[in-house]
Amino acid sequence: MSRIGVFVCHCGMNIEETVDTRLVAKTLKEYPGVVHAEDYDYMCSEIGQQKIREAIVEHNLDGVVVASCTPNMHQETFRNAAEEAGLNRYRLEVANIREQVSWVHSDRQVATEKAIRMARAAVEKVRGDDDLEPIAVEHETRCLVIGGGISGIQAAVDVANSGHEVILVEKDPSIGGHMAQLSVTFPTLDCAQCILTPRMVEASRHPNIELLTYSEVVKVAGFMGNYEVTIRKNPTYVDTDKCNLCDKCSEVCPVSVKEEFNEGLSERKAIYLPFEQAIPSSYVLDENACLGVKPIRCGLCQDVCDVGAIDYDMAPEMITQKVGAIIVATGYDLYDPSHLTEYGGGKYPDVVTSLQFERMVHPSGPMKGQLRRPSDGRPVKRIAFVHCAGSRDPGRHNPYCSRICCTYTAKQALLFKKGVPDGVGSVFYIDIRTDGKGYEEFAQGIISGKRIRYIRGKVAKVVDEGDHLTAWGADTLSGKRMEIDVDLVVLAMAMVPSEGTAELAKTLHINVDENGFLKEAHPKLRPVETTTAGVFIAGTAQGPKDIPDSVAQGSAAAAKAIAILAADKLSHSPEVAAVNEELCSGCGICATVCPYDAIKIERSGIAVVNDILCFGCGICAASCPAGAIEVKNERHMQIEEMIGVALGSEK
Amino acid sequence: MTKAKQTAQEEFALLELSMDEIVDKVEELSGENVFDCYQCGMCSAGCPLAEEMDLLPNQVLHALQMKDPEAMSANSMWICASCYTCQVRCPKGVDLAKVMEAMRQIYLRKRMDHVSLDGLSHREIRRLPQIAIVASFRKKTG
Structure with missing residues (x-):
């Protein structure tokens, strides 16, 4: 005969409001095999845990049920307490009477009845539980x-x-x-x-x-x-160690494509240095841009390489x-500006993304820091910055706020004013969200200090007028529509994965x-x-x-x-599937359904479970036609008993 | 106060509806939630007729949100040509053209005025907003 203790938690009013916890405890005390039952305000408190420890010792309990919140929250807390009192931790079970009862029902009588049945079901599970020990797992340290x-x-x-x-x-x-x-x-x-x-x-x-x-x-x-990862190292066709960055290969290369690092504002060759401080510091041959390496169509770069760094035979590894x-x-990537057709994104060369603008003002960027229009190279005197380009737009683009744009637009407006002191910067915004430490002071300092015109309204359309662009906006604070002429439009593009x-x-x-x-x-x-x-x-x-x-x-x-x-060994739950070799016919259904690849049919013709891979989900147990595979402490008999009492059968 | 403004306010009084009731009615008729608007102003920025309106399109929505009667007395709804530019651009997916139409419907269903084509002078026909004339005749066709 088992000696089980039941503890019913009020969780303040979270459970108590809908479940008569005292009645649950009182009813469970009369249940066969239960020798102790009580209710308490917060079982997770130190006092609550002490009650579990004391009862285990005093009543010599061989199983414990805590009726409380979900086991995801406090099962470990309660199991640790039980272990401290000398009970095997896997003989403690949690009946979830908060998430599955009090929070989802309103009728107190019905909820109390359901709580009683769930606590009883947990008692039935504990009754069948064995002592288990956690499985120690060796692991990689990389x-x-x-x-x-x-x-x-x-x-x-x-x-x-x-x-x-x-x-x-x-x-x-x-x-x-x-x-x-x-x-x-x-x-x-x-x-x-x-x-x-x-x-x-x-x-x-x-x-x-x-x-x-x-x-x-x-x-x-x-x-x-214990992960095993496969990595494909794509061929760069250049030996990193040999390359001395002489640039001869790039000089002779006949192919030019848009340069990724400069966001397409400049061109690079098919063999190129990604950027000056690139690590590893080596030229790279872009196989897609190159006229051909297999077979070699051009071969000029290899001819001029003094150190023999170029190897067309390099293969993916x-x-x-x-x-x-x-x-x-x-x-992240930036959201594709060509989705913003009303702004001419990806169509008008003088409508640029925020990252393109970063490259434009960069001292070693494609314009050497001299702000010029990408279309005709004329100096930029007037800029419209547009916030929330593709962000905060659940209707057509991305619903979320990209978080950094408000602050970097202020920064970009500052850089513009530094480079072009007589320039006019207009920033179209909806709200200004500068949430980081020091960001609000930074942005407001620029707005007031640099006399940047902040216009509260989003641009609806950018029109190409030939030698300039016109941004259609509205100042929602004064209620006036406005059209402003600019040389450049900078879109604060949304971030996407x-x-x-x-x-x-x-x-x-x-x-x-x-x-x-x-x-x-x-x-x-x-x-x-x-x-x-x-x-x-x-x-x-x-x-x-x-x-x-x-x-x-x-x-x-x-x-x-x-x-x-750094762990000495990792601990894996022992609540895993186990095979009854007497009953197993080796049909292999369990191995097919296992989502973790934890089951193999051995040469001996029976299923063998890799304990470490097994997560105890029980799909194998449910699928075995002979009932030969069961999850430890969730055996068929236990589950049958649990279902029985949950549906109201009396003991 | 201009005569037009005064007339508009008198007509609003004739509706005998509170602004709470009007906003509910607008939402019922248009199927739009006027509180979705976060006042980015894109509708007004792109509206081809905004210059002629007492309240810009975004301000009309703001007035509805604030339960401000000016939403109903401003000429904006009668200037709106239902071109749907605002609806296409709205990041929050508010169909402002439908909202404007709902506001017009609230007046039209009261059958307050009785426009007959014969009674309109050439000057009036030239000057009246097209959408007002179209709407006025539509109620006669059910």
């Missing part, structure tokens, strides 16, 4: 970081500094991400490259970091602590690595939100975790954010990853 922007670099350096090896994978030929393109950063006006490049160098020189640029993660298998944790920091985010999320078995950004496990309490254990997210891949937040998330994800990498 970390994979996907994405070499500022967030990924920060994560990689932090993990590497903790003494763990890191593989930093970057899709582009250089690390640095979008931050490398920026002119200066708000609100301090630091030159972006001056603060970024030391980090890039640190990442590339760190003895614990292996840098894989021009590479993509193509396959991920395994589980927390598949690299397989074992890692314990994965950090995803794949960043970088290309390939959705495919990568699929590869990693992690979720994306309704806007395609990587989804966190909990919006407030688990912001850098995903629902896949051991995979973490950081930076703008998770949602629009500025540099400090991206860096903070990089460090946060690193801390989470280090906790796994």
Whole structure:
């Protein structure tokens, strides 16, 4: 005969308001096998936990049921308390009478009856529970970081500094991400490259970091602590170590294409240096732009290369690595401006994106910092900056706020006024959201100090008038329509997840939100975790954010990853599937339905479960025609009993 | 106060509806939520007739949100040509042309005026907003 204790939590008024907890406790006390039952205000409090510990000792309990909130919240708390009192932790079960009862019902009598039945069902489960021990799992101590922007670099350096090896994978030929393109950063006006490049160098020189640029993660298998990743390293056709950056190859190359680093404002050759501070510091041959390497159609670059760095035989390389944790920091792209047809985005050359403007004002950008119209090269005297271009537009574009545009537009207006003191800057805004530390003071200082004209209204249309553009706006504060003539229109484009985010999320078995950004496990309490254990997210891949937040998330994800990498052994729940070898016929249905690939049919003709891969979901148990496979502590008999009492059968 | 303005206010009084009732009616007739508007002003910026309106299109919506009777006495709804430029551009998906039409309907359903084509002088026909004439005759066709 079992000796079970039942504890019913009021959760303040959360449960008590709809469930008569005293009646639940009183009824359960009469239930067969229950030797102790009580109700209390907050079972999760230290006093509540002490009640569990005392009752276990006093009544020599062999099982405990806590009827309270969801087991996701406090099952661990209660199990720890039970363990401290000498009870095997897997003999404690939680009946969820908050989320599944009090919060979803209003009739107190019916809710109380349901709570009683759920508590009884939990008692039936505990009655059948065995003592179990957590499974200790060996794990890898290396970390994979996907994405070499500022967030990924920060994560990689932090993990590497903790003494763990890191593989930093970057899709582009250089690390640095979008931050490398920026002119200066708000609100301090630091030159972006001056603060970024030391980090890039640190990442590339760190003895614990292996840098894989021009590479993509193509396959991920395994589980927390033991992932096996396959990375495709695309051929650059240039030996990084041999290349001495002489630029001869680029000079002779006959092919010109738009230069990505300058957002298409300039051209580069098919063989090119991504940008001056690129890491690795080497030329790269763009296979798509090149006239042909297989077979060689041109070969001029190889002819002029004195050091023999160019190798047309280079092939994609598949690299397989074992890692314990994965950090995803794949960043953002700008929303395609050609979607904004009313502004002539992607059509009028003098309607540029915010990133293009960053390159235009950059001292080493395509215009050497001299602001000129991309169309005819005339100096820019009048600019209209348009906030929320593609953001905050649930009707046609993206519903969310891209967060950084208000502050960087103020910065860009300042840079414009610095370069062109007699220039006229007009900023069309809906609201000004400068939420970061020091950002409000920064933006307001520019608005008042530089006499920038802020117009509260969104531009409806940009008209090309030949030698200038006309922006149609409205000043909603004075109620006047206005048309202003400008030389340049700068669109503060929305941030969207970088290309390939959705495919990568699929590869990693992690979720994306309704806007395609990587989804966190909990919006407030688990912001850098995903629902896949051991995979973490950081930076703008998770949602629009500025540099400090991206860096903070990089460090946060690193801390989470280090906790796994530094653990002596990882603990895995013993509540996994087990096979009754006497009954198993080796039909293999369980192996087919297992979502975790945890079951194999061995040569002996029976199913064998890999405990570490198994998450105890029970699909195999439900599908086995012979009832030969069951989840520990969730055996068929237990579940049958639970269903019975839940449906009202009496003991 | 101009005569037109005075007439507009008198006509509004004849509606015998509170602004609460009017906003409810506008929403019922148009199927739009006037509180969706966050006042970006794109409708007014693109409106080809905004210059002629007492209240800009965004201000009409603002007046409705504030339950301000000026929404109903301003000439804006009669100037609106239902070109739908505002509807196409609105980031919040508010169909402002439908809202304007609903406001017109509230007047028209009261059958307050009795326009007959014979009674209009050539000058009046030339000067009246087209949408007003179209709307006036539409109520005669059911």
